[in-house]
Amino acid sequence: MQQEPWDVIIVGGGSAGLSAALMLVRARRRVLVLDGGAPRNGVAAHMHGVLGRDGWSPLELLERGREEVARYGGVVRTAEVAGAEAIADDANGAPGFAVTLESGERLTARRLLVATGLRDELPDLPGLVEHWGTGAVVCPYCDGWEVRDLRIGVLATGPRSLHQVQLLRQWSPSVTFFTNEAELADDDVAGLLARGISVEPRAWASVTADEAGRLSGIRLADDSTTDLDAIFLGPRPVPNDALLTGLGATTAPAFGDGDWVGVDPTGRTSVPGLWAAGNVVNPGASVPIAAGAGNFAGAAINADLIEEEIRVSLAG
Structure with a gap:
C-alpha cells in the first residue's frame, strides 16, 4: 500500500x-x-x-x-x-x-x-432472529406492500411502536398489536380499536415457523398461537x-x-x-x-x- x-x-x-x-x-x-x-x-x-x-x-x-x-x-x-x-x-x-x-x-x-x-438489538424472543430481514422486519414503507391485506403482527418494543402499528393498518385490515403485558394508555387503546387494530396483551413466548421454515405466527406464554404472515417491530x-x-x-x-x-x-x-x-x-x-x-x-x-x-x- x-x-x-x-x-x-x-x-x-x-x-x-x-x-x-x-x-x-x-x-x-x-x-x-x-x-x-x-x-x-x-x-x-x-x-x-x-x-x-x-x-x-x-x-x-x-x-x-x-x-x-x-x-x-x-x-x-x-x-x-x-x-x-x-x-x-x-x-x-x-x-x-x-x-x-x-x-x-x-x-x-x-x-x-x-x-x-x-x-439492531432485537428483543429477547426465541425464533425471532431466524426470521429477521425476511418474515420479521422493521419498515412499513420498505416491506408493507409485500404483505398488503395479509395477517400482520406488530411487537410493542418501545414508544414508537404505537406509530408503527397505526402505519401498518394502511396496508392491511388484519393487524394485531402484541403488547407483551405492557400497559397502554386508554386513549392509545381507543385509537387502536377505532382503526380496527386488535390488541393482544398476553406475554409472547416465541416466533413460530411452518414446515418450510417460513414465519407462521407467535406463540404466547399460555401456549396459544396467533397465526401471522409477517411481524414488524422496532429493534x-x-x-x-x-x-x-x-x-x-x-x-x-x-x-x-x-x-x-x-x-x-x-x-x-x-x-x-x-x-x-x-x-x-x-x-x-x-x-x-x-x-x-x-x-x-x-x-x-x-x-x-x-x-x-x-x-x-x-x-x-
Whole structure:
C-alpha cells in the first residue's frame, strides 16, 4: 500500500460510504474505502422505495457501487479497522488521520469519513432472529406492500411502536398489536380499536415457523398461537460509532435511543477533518437517505480540501 497519504479514507462501504467515495473520485481525489463486508441490510433479499432500483438486492446495489468507484480510480478493500487517531501536519497545521487495520497495517489520510452504520438489538424472543430481514422486519414503507391485506403482527418494543402499528393498518385490515403485558394508555387503546387494530396483551413466548421454515405466527406464554404472515417491530438501534467517539466527536441524546454523534447538514463532526454519514449518525436513514448524506458529505469534504490547499499555497 502506498505511503503517501490518501486524500480521504472512508470506513464503511454501504450506500453512504460508496456514494461519498463516488463524489470524491469523480473530483479526482485519491480515495480508499475500507469495508468489513457485513452490511446491515444484507439479510434482506430486496430493497424498496429506492427510485430506479426498487426491488433490487441491496448486495447488488453495493456491488455496482464498488464497480463505479473503481472505474474512477478509487480503491475499495475488505478490511476490519481496529482504530484511528488524529495526526496534524506540523508544517501547515492541517488535520489528518491515521487508521490502523486489524492486521496491524497503518494508513494515513487528509480527511476521514466514517459510515459504519448501526446494529439492531432485537428483543429477547426465541425464533425471532431466524426470521429477521425476511418474515420479521422493521419498515412499513420498505416491506408493507409485500404483505398488503395479509395477517400482520406488530411487537410493542418501545414508544414508537404505537406509530408503527397505526402505519401498518394502511396496508392491511388484519393487524394485531402484541403488547407483551405492557400497559397502554386508554386513549392509545381507543385509537387502536377505532382503526380496527386488535390488541393482544398476553406475554409472547416465541416466533413460530411452518414446515418450510417460513414465519407462521407467535406463540404466547399460555401456549396459544396467533397465526401471522409477517411481524414488524422496532429493534433498538445502536450506532457503530467507536471510531468517532474514540476520536473525540461530540455526542448528545438524540432519536430517543441514547447518545448519538452530532453532525452538521454536510456530515461534519466536532472534530476537524472528520465526517460521518448514514445510519451511524441517523438511525432513520433508508438506502436513498444514506446515499444522499454520503453524496453531500463527499462534496463537502472536497470543498474542505480545496480550502486547505488555498491556505497552504498562500502561506507558502
